[in-house]
Amino acid sequence: MSFDIALCRPGTAIPVEVSLHEEGGTYAIGGTNDAELNVTYNYARYFPWRDLDGKTGAETETLLRAACAELGTTRDPDYWAATPGNAGHALSVLLGWAEAHPDGVWRVW
Numbered sequence: 001m002s003f004d005i006a007l008c009r010p011g012t013a014i015p016v017e018v019s020l021h022e023e024g025g026t027y028a029i030g031g032t033n034d035a036e037l038n039v040t041y042n043y044a045r046y047f048p049w050r051d052l053d054g055k056t057g058a059e060t061e062t063l064l065r066a067a068c069a070e071l072g073t074t075r076d077p078d079y080w081a082a083t084p085g086n087a088g089h090a091l092s093v094l095l096g097w098a099e100a101h102p103d104g105v106w107r108v109w
Helices: 057-071 084-100
Strands: 002-008 017-021 032-034 036-040 105-108
Touching: 002 084, 017 084, 036 084, 057 084, 057 105
Parallel strands: none
Antiparallel strands: 002 036, 002 105, 017 032
């Protein structure tokens, strides 16, 4: 089980374009430029992921930055481990997207 999170063009369900990445629990082999991230439910104790839904990148920058600072961003070698750093790393990816696309709108499902 997991959360799928995308930062979309305003008024659409089309993800904005970001730098090529292979992040998340499931990802495109070879990477994708779509601002989509799959996050394991194992990280749910550290952040209310669904609270991003419907908000813009600009509206969430402060929240994401604070969460990254509190949790840290050092990843465990095991992606599935429920650690603050794993959650913080995922949040740091989202923060970068929010900063690059402040008008984008989060969709979480």
